Amino acid sequence: MPVTRDIVATYRGPRRVVRRLLDAGPREDRALVILVAACGVIFIAQWPRLAREAHLTGQELxxxxxGALLAWIFIAPLILYTLALLSHGLARMLRAKGTAYGARVALFWALLATSPIMLLHGLVAGFIGPGPGLQAVGLIWLSFFGWFWVAGWLEAEWSNA
Structure with missing residues (x-):
């Protein structure tokens, strides 16, 4: 299934999409591509905000x-791999039977599935600026990200399949 259909399907049932990704077999290249795609989209989502900030402060864009490229393409993946490992460690302490690969896929997929909301967040930050609208979009992103990550993590760590 194309990634865009999987993203839309995630908003209807995140556990089913993560299960389908896990059933394809443990392929670290797939997990890495999901992560890099998510970080790339989030990096692009920063452009309007950075352009606005550069214009208002007179800084060079x-x-x-x-700096955003360094943060999202090189540093964030390392932090996200560590976060996935910590979430898997927590699951193991709670007697889960999942794998570290499953924990990575759950986290990375949640990030990629919510990247369209991050694009909206970037547009609001760039064109409207700080305020209630930006906070609302940020809260919407956080809510969906939390839902997708927890649902995917539960599927990866405790599913009987």
Whole structure:
């Protein structure tokens, strides 16, 4: 199934999509591509906000984009791999039978599935700026991300399949 259909399907049932990804077999290249795609989309989502900030403060845009690139493409994946490992460790302490790969897929997929909301967040930050609208979109993203991650994590760690 194309990734765009999987993203839409995640909003209807995140556990089914994560189960389908896990049933395809443990392929670390797939998990890494999901993570890099998510981080890439989130990096692109930062552009409107950074352009607005550069314009309002008189700073150069390119160094700001370089910093966001470093953060989202090089540093965030390392942090997310660590977070997935910690979540798997927690599951193991709770006697779950899942794998570290499943924990990674659950986290990385939640990030990619919510990346369209991050694009909206970036547009609101760039065109409207700080305020209740930006906070509302951020809360919506956080809610969906939490739902997708927890549902995927439960499926990866405790599913009988």
């Amino acid at each position: 390119n160094p700001m984009l370089g």
